[in-house]
Amino acid sequence: MSEQIASAPSCVDPFEPGMITVAEALERIGERVLPVHACERLPIRECLNRVNNEAVKAPRDVPPRPNSAMDGYALAISSLAEDGITELEEVGSAFAGTPFSGTLGAGQCVRIMTGALIPEGADAVVMQEQAEVGADGRIRVDSRHRVGENIRQAGEDVARGDTVIEAGVRLGPADLGVLASLGIAQLQVKRKPVVAFFSTGDELVSVGEKLEPGMIYDSNRYSLYGMLARLPVDIIDLGVVRDNPESMREALADASARADLVISTGGVSVGEADYIKPALADIGTTEFWKIAIKPGRPLTFGQIGSSIFMGLPGNPVAVMVTFTQFVLPAIDLLSGTRRRPPLLLRARATERLRKKPGRTEFQRGIATLDQNNEWQVGKTGKQGSGILTSISSANCFIVLPDDSDGVEPGDEVSIQFLDWSM
Numbered sequence: 001m002s003e004q005i006a007s008a009p010s011c012v013d014p015f016e017p018g019m020i021t022v023a024e025a026l027e028r029i030g031e032r033v034l035p036v037h038a039c040e041r042l043p044i045r046e047c048l049n050r051v052n053n054e055a056v057k058a059p060r061d062v063p064p065r066p067n068s069a070m071d072g073y074a075l076a077i078s079s080l081a082e083d084g085i086t087e088l089e090e091v092g093s094a095f096a097g098t099p100f101s102g103t104l105g106a107g108q109c110v111r112i113m114t115g116a117l118i119p120e121g122a123d124a125v126v127m128q129e130q131a132e133v134g135a136d137g138r139i140r141v142d143s144r145h146r147v148g149e150n151i152r153q154a155g156e157d158v159a160r161g162d163t164v165i166e167a168g169v170r171l172g173p174a175d176l177g178v179l180a181s182l183g184i185a186q187l188q189v190k191r192k193p194v195v196a197f198f199s200t201g202d203e204l205v206s207v208g209e210k211l212e213p214g215m216i217y218d219s220n221r222y223s224l225y226g227m228l229a230r231l232p233v234d235i236i237d238l239g240v241v242r243d244n245p246e247s248m249r250e251a252l253a254d255a256s257a258r259a260d261l262v263i264s265t266g267g268v269s270v271g272e273a274d275y276i277k278p279a280l281a282d283i284g285t286t287e288f289w290k291i292a293i294k295p296g297r298p299l300t301f302g303q304i305g306s307s308i309f310m311g312l313p314g315n316p317v318a319v320m321v322t323f324t325q326f327v328l329p330a331i332d333l334l335s336g337t338r339r340r341p342p343l344l345l346r347a348r349a350t351e352r353l354r355k356k357p358g359r360t361e362f363q364r365g366i367a368t369l370d371q372n373n374e375w376q377v378g379k380t381g382k383q384g385s386g387i388l389t390s391i392s393s394a395n396c397f398i399v400l401p402d403d404s405d406g407v408e409p410g411d412e413v414s415i416q417f418l419d420w421s422m
C-alpha cells in the first residue's frame with residue numbers, strides 16, 4: 001500500500017505541460033527583453049541610478065598634479081644624511097589650494113598640508129609625527145625616508161584616457177563622485193523605461209470607495225506602486241480593469257501603446273473569469289504562462305507590439321514574489337543594464353519548513369544574526385499566497401529549490417533579503 005503511494009505520480013503536483021523552471025523563465029525573459037534605445041544628457045546628479053550609455057574615458061589625470069597625502073614636511077631625500085639626524089631649514093609652507101611658489105634648495109624643507117601640491121625640488125613628504133622642531137626652529141629628520149614617500153602621484157587614482165565607467169552600468173553614488181573628480185558635469189544615460197500597470201477583478205474596489213458585500217480592496221496596485229516607485233522608471237497607474245474580454249483587450253492595447261513594460265495582476269489562472277491570456281492571444285504573443293514557482297505559478301509573459309507584457313497572478317504575495325524574481329530583471333534589461341543575479345546567503349533554519357518537491361518556493365522569513373554572528377531564519381507565520389502580512393513582516397525570502405522536500409530545524413537554507421528591507 002505505502003509502496004504504491006510512493007511510486008504513483010503525485011496528484012498534488014502532476015506533470016504540468018507548459019510549466020517551466022524559474023531559471024528557464026529568466027533565460028527566456030533575457031532573450032526577449034531589449035534595452036530602450038533613446039538617451040538623454042543630464043546633469044550628473046540626475047544620473048544617479050540611471051544607466052550609462054557610453055563608456056566614460058577620463059579627460060584628465062586624477063589627481064591632476066602630485067600632492068601630499070599627509071601633514072608634514074616636503075623635502076628632497078638627497079638632503080638627508082645616510083645615517084643619523086639631518087637638520088633642515090623651513091623655507092615656507094604649502095596648503096591645499098595655496099601652493100609654495102618657490103623651489104627647494106639642498107638642506108631646505110617646506111611645511112606641507114594634506115592635499116597641497118608638492119613644491120619644485122621636493123620628492124618626499126615626512127609626516128609631522130616623524131619630524132621634530134628644534135629649539136632653533138630647524139626641522140630634525142632621521143634617515144629612514146624614501147623617494148615618493150607620502151606623495152600621491154598625478155594620475156594615481158585615474159590616468160587620462162582610462163575607462164572609468166563602462167557602458168551599461170547603473171550609476172551609483174561613487175560613480176557620481178568619480179565623474180565630478182574628472183570635472184564631468186553631464187552624462188548621456190538611457191531614458192527611463194515606462195511601466196504601466198493595472199489590476200483586474202470584478203471584486204476589487206479602490207481605497208476611498210465603499211466596500212460592498214463580496215468586494216475587497218485592491219492592494220496589488222499599492223504594493224506594485226511601492227516596488228516600482230523605488231526604481232528609475234516612469235510609472236503609469238491604469239487602475240482596476242473589470243473581468244470581461246473587451247475591457248482586458250482595451251486595457252492591454254492602451255497600456256502597450258504607452259509603456260515599454262505592461263504589468264497586470266490577476267486573471268491569469270484557468271478560472272472562468274481569467275481573461276488575460278485570451279486577450280493577449282488576440283492582440284499579442286505569449287512566450288510562457290506557467291512557472292514552477294510557489295507562490296506565483298500562473299505568470300503570463302509575452303509581447304504586445306514592441307512592449308513587454310507580464311501578467312502576474314492575483315494573489316498579493318504572489319505579485320510581490322514574481323515582481324522581485326521576474327519583473328526586476330526585466331526592468332534591468334529594459335534599462336540597458338545587466339541583470340543582477342539575486343544575492344543568496346546561507347542561513348540556518350530555526351524551525352521546520354514544509355514543502356513538496358516540484359517547485360521553487362519563496363517562503364517569507366525573518367533573518368537575524370545568532371550569537372556567532374551567523375544568519376538564522378524562521379518563517380513569518382502562515383504562508384498562504386493571500387497572506388500579505390507574511391511579507392510585510394518579513395525581511396527575506398527563504399528560497400527552497402525545486403527538489404527540496406522540506407527543511408528540518410538546523411538545516412542550511414538560502415535566503416534572499418527583500419530589497420526594501422535593507
Ligand code: AMP
Nearest residue numbers: 199201218219220266267268313314315
Ligand atoms: P485571480 O488570479 O484573479 O483569480 O486572483 C487570485 C486571488 O487574488 C483572488 O482571491 C483575488 O480576489 C485576489 N486578488 C486579485 N487581484 C487582487 C488585488 N488587486 N488586490 C487584492 N487581491 C487581489
Ligand code: MG
Nearest residue numbers: 200201266267
Ligand atoms: Mg481575478
